[in-house]
Amino acid sequence: MAIEIERKFLVANDGWRALRVFSLHIRDGLIATDGGKKVRVRINGDRATIAIKGSRNGLIRAEFEYEIPLVDANELLGNYCQGRIIEKTRHIVDSGGFRWEIDEYSGELTGIIVAEIELPATNTEFSRPDWLGVEVTGDERYRKGNLHKMTTR
Numbered sequence: 001m002a003i004e005i006e007r008k009f010l011v012a013n014d015g016w017r018a019l020r021v022f023s024l025h026i027r028d029g030l031i032a033t034d035g036g037k038k039v040r041v042r043i044n045g046d047r048a049t050i051a052i053k054g055s056r057n058g059l060i061r062a063e064f065e066y067e068i069p070l071v072d073a074n075e076l077l078g079n080y081c082q083g084r085i086i087e088k089t090r091h092i093v094d095s096g097g098f099r100w101e102i103d104e105y106s107g108e109l110t111g112i113i114v115a116e117i118e119l120p121a122t123n124t125e126f127s128r129p130d131w132l133g134v135e136v137t138g139d140e141r142y143r144k145g146n147l148h149k150m151t152t153r
Contacts, residue, residue: 004053004063005122007137011113015131016102019093026090026103029081041068041076044090048073059122059137096127114142 024044031039036055042048048070054062077085086109091102098117105112115132136142 002063002065004061005059005119005124007059007117007119007135008139008142009115009117009135009137010133010142011102011115011131012133013131016091016093016095016100016115016129019095020102021092021094023089023091026088027077027085028088029077029085031076031080041073041081043070043073043077046070050076059119095129098126100129112142 026042026044029041031041031050033039038051038053040051040053042051048068049065050068050073051063051065053064086105087107088103088105088109091104093100093102093115101116101118103114103116105114114136117126119126
């Protein structure tokens with residue numbers, strides 16, 4: 001079983017932009033959610049995946065992610081996500097020996113920028129770049145399922 005250990009932060013300033021390695025456009029759709037578990041479909045460029053994520057236990061959650069045909073992903077986004085689709089640009093930034101994913105949301109979520117770091121263990125230490133703001137790992141407002149709800153207001 002694959003696991004995900006991730007921490008999330010708001011971004012305090014644009015200092016990360018100078019460290020950007022590359023960026024890609026992502027469309028995320030939630031197919032189902034239940035008690036912290038979710039099934040998500042994602043398209044980034046010409047690659048599509050489906051992910052099944054378990055409930056969180058602190059910073060840890062089970063994660064199963066598989067590549068699927070692009071045509072299937074478009075079908076799922078169009079017919080199984082009930083309009084719960086998020087668009088964002090993911091910027092990849094290398095800082096302090098770690099790879100950060102900076103998600104800059106668009107559409108109704110324009111202005112929200114979240115930095116995520118995946119860690120090998122829950123007790124892994126890392127230096128906090130000066131562009132990093134407040135941690136929102138445990139803040140329900142910044143969970144994908146809740147961001148999706150904000151787009152269906």
